[in-house]
Amino acid sequence: MKLEIDKLLARDVRSGARLLRWIDDGVAEARAVLKVIWQHTGRARVIGITGNPGAGKSTLTDQLIGRFRERGLSVAVVAVDPSSPFSGGAILGDRIRMQEHANDEGVFIRSFATRGHLGGLTHTTTDVVHALDAMGWEVILVETVGVGQDEVEVQRLAQTTLVVLTPGMGDEVQAIKAGILEIADVFVVNKADREGADRTVRELEQMLEMGKGGRPSLGELMHHGGLKASDLEQADRASPDEWVPEIVKTVASRNEGIDELVAAIDAHAEVYAKACQAPEFIRARLRQEFLEIYRRALFARGWSYLMHEDHLQQIVDRMLDRSSDPYTLAEQAVRALGSR
Ligand SMILES: Nc1nc2c(ncn2[C@@H]2O[C@H](COP(=O)(O)OP(=O)(O)OP(=O)(O)O)[C@@H](O)[C@H]2O)c(=O)[nH]1
Ligand SMILES: [Mg+2]
Known part of the structure; x- marks a missing residue:
């Protein structure tokens, strides 16, 4: 089956769907197309949203779609189905919730399950993000459940990563275990209508004050002159210098705190864009x-x-x-x- 690159790059929905299917199936044609379109990547704003099952990631994603659409930006959403017993049926729920965007040509939503693939889900998701980026989607939201190394890998690809926590559920501790605190640019304390939200915020603040959590800055890593080989991996997920992770309280289901969240995302994007002027970054x-x-x-x-x-x-x-x-x-x- 043929795929016209020109059409794909012009965001033709059918060509895009075909490429994503090829990527999903892991066929050789997918790689051939990815080789050709790679030079068109690097333009999208990729925003990661991760957190425990049920934390409210999809509800937040839905709100963010709306905000970016208001600015006239096209939005693609990639939701990785964790195939976990906790979220059975969640994908269906997402579809229903995001229905209002279904007829909007500026929105593309795709959920898929990749667990069990050789090499894990990481590669499929990163290829999908590259494909959407090359196609010209301006904002790409990537929702993953932050439980495993694969998900952490996926979020390292995002420019801005939101880590979603909920109050009083012990989420904080679990997140530390999974190493996802180290990839957070913005902490979202969702379900702030529940008791304990302020406490969760305080715990996060304390953690940050102690120098834990958030990405290491490249400046820190470069401190002693060049990078050591052992720092390479760290540097790969370095945060721009000067960025201190923000903490935002939201009630996603009531559209509360979303303005503040968008402001934090934008603030990070600005710092990120500045950092990108440095070749080492x-x-x-x-x-x-x-x-x-x-x-x-x-x-x-x-x-x-x-x-x-x-x-x-x-x-x-x-x-x-x-x-x-x-x-x-x-x-x-x-x-x-x-x-x-
Ligand atoms: N009380 C309250 N409920 C919320 C809030 N945000 C989301 N919810 C509800 O929490 C449930 C889970 O929300 P989702 O957005 O599906 O959570 P998720 O993190 O995407 O879940 P998975 O994809 O299954 O991991 C839904 O019933 C939401 O309506 C909130 O701020 N407050
Ligand atoms: Mg979800």
């Missing part, structure tokens, strides 16, 4: 993008070797009869790649 982002694709390519290559001529089975056989050990076997398998 852009380079850190590009490096992150490459490393992720590189990791994926390496793994795909290794995987195809393992699947070839029962290599994986032979390896397991040798572990089973204890004629070798997994460390040696892994080294041998990697070496075998070089000679292929």
Whole structure:
């Protein structure tokens, strides 16, 4: 099946839907298109929204769609279905809730479940964001449940990441465990109509005062002259210097606090845009993008070797009869790649 790049870049909905399906199915055609359109990426405002199941991410997303549409900006939403028992039916709920945007040509909403894919959901989501970006969607909202490494990876791709917490549910502690506090540019304390919202805000403030949470700034990492190799990974998710994570209280279901939230997002965007004038900031982002694709390519290559001529089975056989050990076997398998 053919796909016309010109149409795709002009935001043709059918071409876009086709590409996203290819990406989802992991077919080779998807990569071919992504190669061609990559040079058109880097224009969208990518905003991540993450937090525990039921925190109100979709309700907030819905409100944000409205605000960005009021400014005349086109908005694409990518919601990753966590396939978790907690949120069964939530996608359907999202569809119903976002129905009012259904006939708006300036809004594109796509939910998908990718758990179980080889290599996790990260790569599918990042490719989808690149595709939407190249297509010319001006704002891309990415909703993920902040529970695993995959989700954290996805949010590192966003320019601005919102971490949504709710009061009095122990969310704060769980978020620390998942490492998502380190990717927050803006903390949203949603369901502020519930008791304990101010306490959650205070806890976050204390945490930030102690220097925990929020992304490390590139300036901090560059402190001792150049970047050490061990800092590379940190730098990839560095926040612009001068940015101190903001904390915003919202009642998303009643449209309260959304103006303040948008103001915080805009403030961050401004600082981010300024930071982008520094080559090392852009380079850190590009490096992150490459490393992720590189990791994926390496793994795909290794995987195809393992699947070839029962290599994986032979390896397991040798572990089973204890004629070798997994460390040696892994080294041998990697070496075998070089000679292929
Ligand atoms: N009381 C109260 N309820 C809210 C608020 N915001 C959202 N809700 C409700 O909380 C429930 C979950 O909201 P969602 O927006 O679906 O939450 P989510 O984080 O997207 O959930 P998952 O995608 O399943 O992880 C819904 O019933 C919302 O109506 C709020 O500020 N206050
Ligand atoms: Mg949701």
